[in-house]
Amino acid sequence: MKRRRIPGLIDLFEVSDANEIKALARDPHLDRKFETPTCPINWLLLKRSLEVLSFGRHRFPTMMPREDxxxxxxxxxxxxxxxxxxxAIKSGPAELEPLADWVRGVGSDAQLGILVQQLLxxxxxxxxxxxEESWNAAKTLVSAPRSKNFPLMLWWFVGGKVRRAKRLLAGLVxxxxxxxxxxxxxxxxxxxxxRHMRDLYSNVELRSSLSAEAAAEQCLxxxxxxxxxxTAAGQLGDCPYSRHSLFVLSIGEAAQQxxxxxxxxxxxxxxxxxANLWVPGMLQGVWDRACLSA
Ligand code: HEM
Incomplete structure (x- = not known):
């Protein structure tokens, strides 16, 4: 666990160890209440995420507090x-054919985005x-909370690109x-x-030896x-934290451990x-369907 703390400026923990993240996830003091009156850099990070991941004054579910x-x-x-x-999706129904075909090697990266968005x-x-327009909006939405290209982000916010992307997506659902x-x-x-499944599939040996379950697991x-x-001061192991300390739980890295x-x-x-069971099921369905015609 790495702490960046300059009193009055930043109070941030970056955590990429799987067991530490699990302990923090159990800690009742850590939440997604996200109160923005805090030190300036924490404020900036939170404000940007909340701005992007909300619509019509409502936050996305991934930004909502535990008790809501x-x-x-x-x-x-x-x-x-x-x-x-x-x-049903695990059995590889016909609706997965476009994705199975993509895994077999047919179609571009941009086409994949549209196919997955259609399924979801x-x-x-x-x-x-x-x-193509809704897929471009999704690309804007995912980059805006985390991009380190600050001038471009400022341009996107001021010019309304992020707002338009959300309006377009929200209007579709x-x-x-x-x-x-x-x-x-x-x-x-x-x-x-x-994308990873296409790589696995392109290896003829893996294609014939990997079960659908094993392939799906490797693609998560x-x-x-x-x-x-x-929400209050506390302690993880011998490391104390303060009320409003911000935690970045790097689950992308930790999940590979x-x-x-x-x-x-x-x-x-x-x-x-x-979607913790639906996604692996869907991936198994795509793998089986892609292999069916191999
Ligand atoms: C590979 C695909 C996916 C992964 C790895 C993934 C991962 C996650 C993770 C880690 C969280 C917890 C966020 C947190 O702790 O703050 C989450 C939350 C959520 N995910 Fe997914 N997800 C995936 C696909 C989906 C799909 C397809 C849907 C919807 C159809 C979905 C809907 C949600 C929702 C609504 C939440 C918020 C749950 C809540 O706190 O109320 N996810 N997802």
């Missing part, structure tokens, strides 16, 4: 819906149609913010999975990082991803 009743019920509801669909959008609205998160943010993790990647903020698998979807935490 609506978040909790929506998370459970979505988990129920997706888990119910997991068995359909989970929320049967009339959803992904286009009836302003359901779980859906906007899926087609604007989570879509990039699934794209990464399928966690988001790069998630934020938490301390031997004990890090549960961090891909924050499975053992209150913030568990509702």
């Amino acid at each position: 009743a609506q978040r909790v019920s929506r998370q459970q509801e979505l988990w129920n819906t997706l888990t119910e669909k997991a068995a 959008g359909q989970l929320f609205s049967s009339r959803f149609v992904a286009t 009836n302003e359901d913010l779980s859906a906007v998160n899926a087609i604007g943010i989570a879509v990039h993790n699934v794209v990464k999975s399928l 990647f966690a988001p790069v990082s998630v934020y938490r903020q301390a 031997p004990e890090g698998r549960s961090l891909v979807f924050m499975e053992d935490s209150w913030s568990r991803c509702p």
Whole structure:
């Protein structure tokens, strides 16, 4: 755990050890309440993420506090819906053919983004149609909270690029913010999975030896990082932290460690991803379908 602290300026912890992240995820003082009256650099980081990951004064579910009743019920509801669909998608139905074909080597990277966005959008609205425009909006949305290119980001914010991207995506899914998160943010993790699956598939030996389950497991990647903020002073091991300390939990790196698998979807935490069974099931379905015609 690395601490960057200059009193009155920054108070930030960067954590990339799987066991430390698991301990912090269990800590009741760490939450996503995200109070912005804090030191300037913490404020800047939080403000930017909250600005991007909210729409019409409502935060995306991934930025909502643990105890928020609506978040909790929506998370459970979505988990129920997706888990119910997991068995069917795992069997590799026809709707996965475009993705299976892409894994076999047909189509460009940009086409993959549109195909994945289409699959995810359909989970929320049967009339959803992904286009080059909606995929470009998703790329804007994922870059804006984390990009280190500050002049470009300033240009995007001032010029309304981020606002327009969110408006476009929200308009396609009836302003359901779980859906906007899926087609604007989570879509990039699934794209990464399928890019890796195409690499695995291109290896003829792996293609015939890997089970669908093993292939899907190898294709899972966690988001790069998630934020938490301390609601009160506390201590992790021998390291004290203050109220409003900001934590960057680098789950992308930690999930690659031997004990890090549960961090891909924050499975053992209150913030568990509702797609934690649907995504691996879908990846198995794509692998099986791609191999079927090999
Ligand atoms: C490879 C794909 C995906 C990965 C790796 C992933 C990972 C995660 C992680 C780690 C979190 C917890 C964030 C935190 O602790 O602050 C999360 C939350 C969430 N994910 Fe996913 N996700 C994926 C795909 C999806 C998809 C496809 C959907 C929707 C269809 C989805 C919906 C959500 C929602 C709504 C939350 C917020 C849960 C809450 O706290 O209420 N995710 N996801």
